[in-house]
Amino acid sequence: MSSSGSLGQLLGPIQKEIDHFEQRLDEMLQADVEMVHDVARYMATLKGKRLRPALTVLCARATGHWDDRVIDAGVGVEMIHAATLIHDDLVDQADTRRGKASINAKWNDHVAVMMGDFLLARALCLLVDLGNLEALGAVSRATERLSMGEIFEFQIGLQADTRETSYFSMVGDKTASLISASCRIGPLMADAPREMVEALTKYGECLGLAFQIADDVLDFTGDASTLGKPVGHDLRERKITLPLIKALDLAPEAGRAEIVAILTSTEPSESDWTRVVEFVEEHGGVAAAQETAHEYAAQAQECLQGLPESVSRSILETAVRLVVERDS
DSSP states (O other), X not given: OOHHHHHHHHTGGGHHHHHHHHHHHHHHTOOSSHHHHHHHHHHHTTOOOOHHHHXXXXXXXXXXXXXXHHHHHHHHHHHHHHHHHHHHXXXXXXXXXXXXXXXXXXXXXXXXHHHHHHHHHXXXXXXXXXXXXXXXXXXXXXXXXHHHHHHHHHHHHHHTOOOHHHHHHHHIIIIIHHHHHHHHHHHHHTTOOHHXXXXXXXXXXXXXXXXXXXXXXXXXXXXXXXXXXOTTHHHHTTOOOHHHHHHHHHSOHHHHHXXXXXXXXXXXXXXXXXXXXXXXXXXXXXXXXXXXXXXXXHHHHHHTTTSOXXXXXXXXXXXXXXXXXXXX
């Protein structure tokens, strides 16, 4: 079950808000500088799942409160997300994004850096204009956490740091921070009761962790043609993910030493990487990581219990299920 298809179908009840979001995003990407405009127009063709703005709208709707400024808050979050993807592609020297040329491949590295900066700055300006200091603070702090998480991920890879505490600290910052902020700002802009704001913030944090672990699992179980990258791709990029950490914890000492030696060697061979993938399978790393993803999913579901029954709440419940069951 692919999350983009299924989540897309789920969003029918908020289609009006999503259409309004697309229109506002389009307006926010207009710029006087022709090149900025060209890059922004091209980016519009790389449309992702719109997970974050959908969460902003759904979390506001689920509280039973509403304010049209929720839409612009969702636009701000999506622009920050887009900025991080452009910078990610640049750092990874990726040539494609969603099957099309990445910004750095289509233009060059300089344009990609500056375009990412432009999107980030414009998003923060938009949030300032909304006049809600708490919402601005939530997104600014998430952006700070996100940057730290990206750097920490790099450090973990360099040091072959296989501690679970390091992993969760990194993933909380890198992935969960912005998903959690997306869930927080909707209720904040809609002036929802404080306990609902906090419950939905925690929902986003748990959903983000489940989402990233599911992503890590796909690196070992996914079909290369569906994923658009080879199995074990994250490993080859020196990314230490939860299935590997779990396998190392479950394996006997002798087996562990061999894998750590590969992770710390300067030039591992292709057969070395194949060996690591086999090791993760042999020692149940994938199943253990999946179990952890389901634990976070259950925590996310629990956060929704205090909300009134509504279509938006049931979509948020289904979204959690889709995240841990996805295959692409």
